[in-house]
Amino acid sequence: MRDKFKFLPKKNKEIGKQVYNYINTLTKPLGSLGRLEELAVELAEMKDDLFPNIMPPGVLVFAADHGITEEGVSAYPQAVTEQMVRNFLNGGAAINVFSREIGAYLEIIDIGVAKDIAHRNLVNKKIRYGTANFLHEDAMSYDDVERAIAVGYEQGLDIIKKGAKCLILGEMGIGNTTTSSAILAVLTNMDVASLVGCGTGISSERKGHKVEIIKQVIKNRNPQPHEPIDILSKVGGLEIAGMAGAMLAAASTRVPILVDGFICTVAALLATEISKNAVDYMIVTHESAEPGHKIAISLLGKKPIINLGLRLGEGTGAAIAFPIIKSATLILNEMATFDSAGISKRESNT
Ligand SMILES: Cc1cc2ncn([C@H]3O[C@H](COP(=O)(O)O)[C@@H](O)[C@H]3O)c2cc1C
Numbered sequence: 001m002r003d004k005f006k007f008l009p010k011k012n013k014e015i016g017k018q019v020y021n022y023i024n025t026l027t028k029p030l031g032s033l034g035r036l037e038e039l040a041v042e043l044a045e046m047k048d049d050l051f052p053n054i055m056p057p058g059v060l061v062f063a064a065d066h067g068i069t070e071e072g073v074s075a076y077p078q079a080v081t082e083q084m085v086r087n088f089l090n091g092g093a094a095i096n097v098f099s100r101e102i103g104a105y106l107e108i109i110d111i112g113v114a115k116d117i118a119h120r121n122l123v124n125k126k127i128r129y130g131t132a133n134f135l136h137e138d139a140m141s142y143d144d145v146e147r148a149i150a151v152g153y154e155q156g157l158d159i160i161k162k163g164a165k166c167l168i169l170g171e172m173g174i175g176n177t178t179t180s181s182a183i184l185a186v187l188t189n190m191d192v193a194s195l196v197g198c199g200t201g202i203s204s205e206r207k208g209h210k211v212e213i214i215k216q217v218i219k220n221r222n223p224q225p226h227e228p229i230d231i232l233s234k235v236g237g238l239e240i241a242g243m244a245g246a247m248l249a250a251a252s253t254r255v256p257i258l259v260d261g262f263i264c265t266v267a268a269l270l271a272t273e274i275s276k277n278a279v280d281y282m283i284v285t286h287e288s289a290e291p292g293h294k295i296a297i298s299l300l301g302k303k304p305i306i307n308l309g310l311r312l313g314e315g316t317g318a319a320i321a322f323p324i325i326k327s328a329t330l331i332l333n334e335m336a337t338f339d340s341a342g343i344s345k346r347e348s349n350t
Pocket residue numbers: 073074075076080084171172173174175176177178198199200201312313314
């Protein structure tokens with residue numbers, strides 16, 4: 001797996017310098033567009049383009065079930081995964097609303113929902129009917145993990161081929177904050193209690209139970225910290241592997257990845273464990289209310305753009321932040337320079 005992604009393209013730092021200099025010729029005080037200026041430079045470096053374009057965005061929502069829901073770790077029953085997939089297909093979920101708002105291509109991928117769903121707009125790539133309960137046995141085989149990453153990779157390439165100029169990854173899977181917390185605990189070796197949150201809204205008592213389950217899971221499964229396939233096979237999720245695969249597709253084609261919340265950021269960490277350079281193509285769009293998210297973001301070495309206290313997933317935070325990131329490209333594409341507008345430049349000794 002690592003061999004396949006050994007040679008991801010590097011960002012073009014030279015273009016970044018040119019864009020930085022160009023931004024300083026635009027009709028505004030130096031540095032006055034703050035973080036947007038940094039984003040413009042980053043996007044140009046990723047895309048190897050002085051005038052990067054990220055319209056239209058592609059949104060891929062990967063859905064899968066988690067056997068660990070048997071242990072009472074979520075506020076909602078497993079059946080909600082399938083019900084929400086139907087809601088996505090009917091256009092009624094939050095990610096549908098925000099995708100429409102930003103003019104995104106949206107695709108829903110069944111990579112491991114526990115029930116069969118027949119719908120002409122569903123991309124059926126089911127690998128298995130949910131993961132096993134990893135308190136008692138491995139979540140899935142190495143082969144399942146590799147197939148899930150390959151599905152994500154192919155879906156990523158496919159939506160890029162259809163014209164997506166940046167990628168938003170979303171997920172749906174009841175129980176996946178438990179899965180993501182277990183993965184993050186393995187990656188960081190941190191105290192489980194410090195990174196577990198309330199997910200869909202469990203009580204603090206139930207949160208204590210979730211912490212104990214995750215501790216026991218890690219003892220029982222003993223995943224290897226720098227072996228992403230081993231981690232995913234022992235305590236992973238199919239949608240998390242799929243998102244990591246789609247991120248690798250984006251990085252290999254210089255397409256910016258707009259990273260969403262806690263679960264998506266854990267997938268991003270796994271993608272960078274598979275190929276370090278993937279991180280160059282990632283923008284963390286927001287900070288979720290899930291406490292593990294702050295830890296995952298800092299491990300990725302990123303700075304979130306917004307914090308609206310979201311704790312939903314589906315790719316919603318990335319979709320909401322999209323217009324901000326698009327604004328960074330528009331300043332390059334549309335603003336006048338001092339010379340073209342005939343405006344006096346900054347005094348040299350101020
Ligand atoms: C109706 C509904 C819609 C959702 N959309 C995303 N999630 C989010 O919540 C789940 C993770 O939380 P936990 O680990 O506590 O189960 C995931 O499915 C995630 O995508 C939802 C959850 C629900 C209930």
